[in-house]
Amino acid sequence: MIDERMQEQASLHVLGALSKEEAAEFKKTMQANPELRDFVASLSIATGALAGTAPAVEPPPQLRAKILAQVGSPQKVVELPVRKFWPASLFPWGLAASLAVLCVILFEQDGRLQKQIGAQAEEISSLNQMAVSLQAATNNLQQSVIALRETNRLAGLQITMLNSMLTDSKATAVTLWDNQKQDGVFVVQNLKALPADRDYELWVIDENKKPIASGVFHVDESGAIRLDFKPSQFVSAANVFAVTEEVKGGVTSPTIKNMVLASR
């Protein structure tokens, strides 16, 4: 039976709370008392759990290799037996043997150091390769992001075909409308050239059927033009695009009977 005083000493011992002298004394007592030893062993479950309450921190990954390298060669150094009697006649042989052993140890250590250097060089090379590969992966990701942004931008564009409202005209047009940016591109072909005092005017008709003037243009004999346009007012949603023929400089309200192109 371990009395309370001894249990207290054992508890302090497993927690490392005894002074050096007290710890040495306790170890002596423990060696002579198997029951006390078992009691101390039973407390290790508590100290182990206590240790585990420390916030979990993983050691740096490179530390493992460093420690493994430090413990050296696979074979531990075996202590040579010391001879008590050393006759003078054997001294030169002993010296030679010691030197030989020293040489072997130094040779072994040299080999080990070479291996360590080689292993570390390999590790550095491998890390460099990893860095290059990560850089390449980063570049690829950046390209992907750019492509995705472009795709996203294009997905937000509204593409609309405009057909001729005149039976004798082969004019066709396309608008690319970015509602977010409130601007667009208008491309037309086969449109009849107008006299100098007349202009074509582009209209965006919003969801409330309100026509919004979006720029005037003139085509030459080729009948084609590309126009970057921006409506004069905010467009909540572009429902229809249309082109009318107007007096030079355009008008504020479209002349419906002069409509030459419209989307449906």
Next chain:
Amino acid sequence: MNECAQADFIQMFRPFETGRPAFSFYREIVSEQDNQERDIELLRLIAAGDRTAFGEFYDRHSILMFSVASRILNDPGDAEDVLQEAFVQIWEKAANFDPKLGRPSSWAAILVRNKAIDRIRSSQRRTRLAQEAGTEMAIVAEVNESANEAIHGQDQAKLIKSAIVGLPTEQRQAIELAYFSGLTQNEISEKLHEPLGTVKARIRRGLLKLRDQLEGLL
């Protein structure tokens, strides 16, 4: 089933109270025993100079040991040095490990703990750390993930944590001051302004309570 046997049965399957299947606890207990046996075997191999076994022992215990060193030293560089010293000592002194005196994991933890405390003492940071220790008592209850979680898994770590947090505050405080701050019994007595006898009794009662609660679980 007689009353004694029934009581034993209830004690054995106390984890049922947590709502978890008994089988998973049984599996964890068996697994803990296997782990201990493996650790003892690894230390035997390390004592014979087996570096592969040493590497495995490192993988199994480095998180616990580094966590303890970091908790005590609060400095990653110092904690690395101490972990390195402790593992070198394990390599050199594995033959000294006596399974009759405790578990390999506890042995490894106390080994790194002692080295960390020695470092504090040598760098004369002890006074400051002892002063800080009082404010760190709540850590057990607050840390997000403990080394126990990383080692034993969340469920078991919860049980360990509840056992520790369940200790009366004055017992837990005295135990933590000894283990993590490296204070001797006299220093704890001074710090807590309590008679030495009271401190000893608190530590004894706290450790015995922890042991009794965790037995069969770890």
